Amino acid sequence: MYKILIGLFLSVLCLQAKCQMQFDEGSFSEVLAKAKQEKRMVFMDCYTSWCGPCKMMVQDVFSQEDVGQFMNTRFVNVKLDMEKGEGRELAKKYQVKVYPTFLILNEDGEVIHKMVGGMKAEEFLQNVQNGIGEHSLYSYEKRYADGERDPQFVYSYIETLARAFMKERMEEVLHEYWGTLTDQEKSCKENWMLVKRFVKNPALPEYKYLLEHKKDFDAAVSKDSVDRKIYDDLFPLIVNDCNEIIFHDKVNAAQLLETYEVCVTRSGIAGQDYLLDIVEFTKVFLSGDLKKALKMYDKKFSRLDSDARFDVTLQLNGMLIRKGDAKMCKRGLELIEKTMKDCGWSVDDPLFAAVVSGLKDKFKDDKDE
Incomplete structure (x- = not known):
């Protein structure tokens, strides 16, 4: 058994x-x-x-x-x-x-x-x-090579390339397809999903076209949809690059900020004022005028909601830690603690605890020197 x-x-x-x-x-x-x-x-x-x-x-x-x-x-x-x-x-x-x-x-x-x-x-x-x-990369490549350019097919092909992390080929197909379209076709509703999902880099000629012909896209889909797409593209790019400038001395910083300023202004989107303020905030840091940065944080950013104030608070902290003297760090800490209270951010949160202790250490060390 x-x-x-x-x-x-x-x-x-x-x-x-x-x-x-x-x-x-x-x-x-x-x-x-x-x-x-x-x-x-x-x-x-x-x-x-x-x-x-x-x-x-x-x-x-x-x-x-x-x-x-x-x-x-x-x-x-x-x-x-x-x-x-x-x-x-x-x-x-x-x-x-x-x-x-x-x-x-x-x-x-x-x-x-x-x-x-x-x-x-x-x-x-x-x-x-x-x-x-029929949805394989091989099948899509063959159909594309044979000349198929239906908008839905091209969208599916580019989506498959994106999922496969084939960025170079994806952009190559996008550029080729875009070059075959008339102005009316580029901004038509059938091609909007392609633009919305895969045209995200402001340096791309397709993105520049989107900004230059925004009214055509507004008419085809809706201004709200186009505004949201552009804002969602630009916001993380601007915040990340401004952080790199503040915390790590990103190269070509002034030129990059100027490019973003032109790009946002040209777009005319809802929410552009906040994006322009972040760019201006970083420009002030580059100029070395931290007194102006503190004033801008106190007067302009204090009117924003807590989500919007979060990024600029961390940016101000970085500015002060890197280039602030004892007096500026003390004033900055007062403003940040006021923001924490207004926004309900707890000092027990490890992130904000580090911000507070870092600024306190900074102006104490400067005093000791």
């Missing part, structure tokens, strides 16, 4: 193992040869030993029965660490830069589809099915 139970237990283990994804242990060339012999495609899991999402995929997705059944019958599956052995060369060959990356290859090792990032089992299976059908 004991032997029977052990046998049943082992049988169950074997059955469970077969239900999981099976990964070939051979070299990459052997995997391709096996795929050719068995007339199957290759699924390659490109991972690294330190990648958390890679481990999650193995534990939570590749182990599932429905995933194993689907993948094992259609692919020769292989896992390769991109930082070891032949994985290093394959990472270069297939331009794998983000982990995990999943490649679907034909028997000659050519890319049919590419997926990036951890995902749930249902999403994974759907993406794989897309990758072996």
Whole structure:
């Protein structure tokens, strides 16, 4: 009886193992040869030993029965660490830069589809099915090369490239497609989603066109939609670059701020005053006039809501820590503590506790000197 139970237990283990994804242990060339012999495609899991999402995929997705059944019958599956052995060369060959990356290859090792990032089992299976059908990168590339330029198709193609982290190819297709359009087509409703999602860099000619012809886009979709898109693009760029200027002496700072000022002014969007004030605030810091910065923080930014005051508060703290004297740091601390009270920010919060203690230490140290 004991032997029977052990046998049943082992049988169950074997059955469970077969239900999981099976990964070939051979070299990459052997995997391709096996795929050719068995007339199957290759699924390659490109991972690294330190990648958390890679481990999650193995534990939570590749182990599932429905995933194993689907993948094992259609692919020769292989896992390769991109930082070891032949994985290093394959990472270069297939331009794998983000982990995990999943490649679907034909028997000659050519890319049919590419997926990036951890995902749930249902999403994974759907993406794989897309990758072996009409929504694969291979299919989109062929249709594009054959001259298809329907707006919805181009949007889907660029979206697939974006999901695969193929930024250079994505921008190349965007530029090519944009060059085929008339002014009326560029601002039409059919192309708005393409502009909204993938035209985000103010340095791109497509973005400059958006600003120059904003009224046309307003008429096609709505001013509120266009204003929100431009604000959502510019706000994080401006805040991040202003932080880099304040905290790390970002190169070409004056030129960058001037570019943002022109860009925001040209847009005429709702909320532009706040963006222009952040730019002006940083310009004041560059000029070394911290007295003016303190006045601007006290008079202009005190009228804003707590979310808007959060960024400029951290910026003022950085300005004072880097270039403020004892008197300025003391005045700055008074203003920041007033803002904390107005906005309900607790001094027990580690971030604000560090701000307060840092400024106190700064003007104490300056006094001691």
